Amino acid sequence: MKKILYLFFAAILIVLSACGSSDSGSASEQGIDTITFADAGWDSIKVHNSIAQTIIEEGYGYQTDVTSGSTAATFQGLRDGDINVYMEVWTDNIKEIYGEAMDTGDIEKLSTNFDDNTQGLYVPTYVIEGDPERGxxxxxxxxxxxxxxxxxxxxxxxxxxxxxxRIINAPSGWAVAEAIDAKFEAYGLEETMNNFMPGSDAAIVADLTDAYEAGRGWVGYYWSPTAVTAKYDLTLLEEPAYDEETWNETKTTEFPPNDVVVAVHKDMPEQASEVVEFLKNYETSSELTEEALSYMDENNASAEEAANWWMKEHEDIWTSWVSEDIANKVKDAMQ
Structure with missing residues (x-):
């Protein structure tokens, strides 16, 4: 009888042990080892990626990675879960698919990175006002x-x-290129102007730089915050005040107000809750972002080097996003 009871309780212990192992495995499967960021091609998102990656790797112990591609491709990657974090979702540039992703719960907005940005068609200010110092x-x-x-x-x-x-449009694959196309038609610009679509942001910058240094006329799409708008004296050409109905019909208004948000895939809060809490506190501005971008330009630095410089210059800002313990780990790693 004792032997039977022993075997009975042993069996129960084995079952309970197995259940415990199953629960542990389930929790592990819900976790994540590598957090992947979206790189849609412009410098400011690269800098913000690098700032967040440094904090996540050194403070929280996760590995990180980056997936590069067009806005449409990387945002779809976020929705699908192939990408975990998007540090700069320009919400009104992709209003329809952003709203759909929020409605379906595929993604979660955590914070507004910055909301004081501008975009549109710019000319060097000397085109309108001249530049006596340069003759x-x-x-x-x-x-x-x-x-x-x-x-x-x-x-x-x-x-x-x-x-x-010639008007320089945004690169192919950028959401704003379609808006510039619509403006081109609605304003009748095709009567005298060609709609030129460059291959990349770098191509726009090179074209602008050549024209600016030579004092020639230049007009094209650009936005802030960037190293370009921080470095050069540019004027944003005027359009009627933003009106949602007109914008939806013809795009013949200013670009809509554009909150640039930090968003994550829907599973991130369960996979890395402490990282999500950090990203909920992530907030900068166009001015702060342009400081890092100017450092990149003036020192021929990488986004990683600019992020490291920015974090040392603004320790008071980023340390407010995390606990003192996490902040100390990151600071020690950066020394």
Whole structure:
């Protein structure tokens, strides 16, 4: 009888032990070893990725990785869970798919990284006002609006199509390129101007830099915060005040207000809750971001080097996002 009871209780212990192992395995499966960030191609997202990666790796002990691609591809990766964190979702540039992803619960917004950004068609300020120090006379003193551009093809002459002007669009694959296309048609810019789509952000910067240093006319899409808008004196051409109905129909208004948010895949709160809590506190500004971007430009630095410099310059900011213990771990690792 004693032997039977012994075997009975032993069997129970084995079952309980197995259940405990199953629960432990389930919790492990819900966790995550490597946190993957989205890189949609512009410098500011690379810097913010690097800041967050440093804190997550050194403070929380996770490995991190980056997946590069177009806005559409990386955002879909976030929805699918192939990407875990998106440090700069320009919400109004992808309003429809962002809203859909939020509605379906595929992603979760954690914080607003910054909301004081601008975007649109820019010209060097000397085009309108001249630059006496450089001996540049105003090239188009009456230029004020995007629609005015069609009056000045000779100021923004297309080197491959003499007699017509050239407007630099956003790169193919960027959500804003379609908005520029719509503006081009609605304002009648095709009457005198060519719609030129560059291959990359670097191509825009190179074209602008060449024109700026030569004092030539240039017009194209750009945005802040960037090293370009921090370095060069540029003027954003005017458009009617933003109106949602008009924007949806023709895009003939200013770009809509654009909260740039930190978002994660829906599973992240369970996979890495402490990292999610940190990212909920992540908040900067266009000015703070441009400091890092200016450092990149002036020192020919990588995004990682700029992030490291920024964190040392603004220790008071990033340490407020995490506990004292985590902050000390990161600071020790950065020494």
């Amino acid at each position: 540049i006379e105003p090239l188009a003193p009456d230029l004020k609006t995007v629609e005015d551009l069609k009056k000045y093809p000779e100021v923004f002459e297309d080197p491959e199509d003499p007699g017509r002007g």
